[in-house]
Amino acid sequence: MKKYEIIFVLQADEPEVELEARVAKVQAFVEQHGGVITERNHWGVRQLAYQIQHETRGNYMHLRFRCGGDAIAPMDTEFRLDHKILRHLIVVDEEWKERNEVSMAEKRRIASAANSRSPRFAAVESQETETADD
Numbered sequence: 001m002k003k004y005e006i007i008f009v010l011q012a013d014e015p016e017v018e019l020e021a022r023v024a025k026v027q028a029f030v031e032q033h034g035g036v037i038t039e040r041n042h043w044g045v046r047q048l049a050y051q052i053q054h055e056t057r058g059n060y061m062h063l064r065f066r067c068g069g070d071a072i073a074p075m076d077t078e079f080r081l082d083h084k085i086l087r088h089l090i091v092v093d094e095e096w097k098e099r100n101e102v103s104m105a106e107k108r109r110i111a112s113a114a115n116s117r118s119p120r121f122a123a124v125e126s127q128e129t130e131t132a133d134d
Helices: 016-032 069-081 095-117 119-133
Strands: 002-011 034-053 056-066 085-090
Touching: 002 016, 002 034, 002 069, 016 034, 016 069, 034 085, 056 085, 069 085, 085 095
Parallel strands: none
Antiparallel strands: 002 056, 002 085, 034 056
16 A cells, blocks of 8 residues: 545635545545545635636635555546635555654754864854954
């Protein structure tokens, strides 16, 4: 089973019941193919970057799940046919969280090394204090 994530944007004026119906649809597809939803994030209503179907705002939902790859094509078709879904995107989740944590740890290590006193900065500081004392 692979890890996937889906983000879809529902029309902003639709009630929360409509959003939950779409989430239930995704959950049904995932469970039919022996998978499970691992993370659910409702981002809420946000301004769109550009107009989509004369809409300027959308209600965003982000889901992460594990399932077999044969669930993705029918799920994609279902979302394409749903006229209340403005946009959707289904991608394979390639362990981004783990890679991001490693990357952030490396950036923190580099930043702390840069903040520590290097000989060049010590020389500049000693020159500044000598001129200030004069």
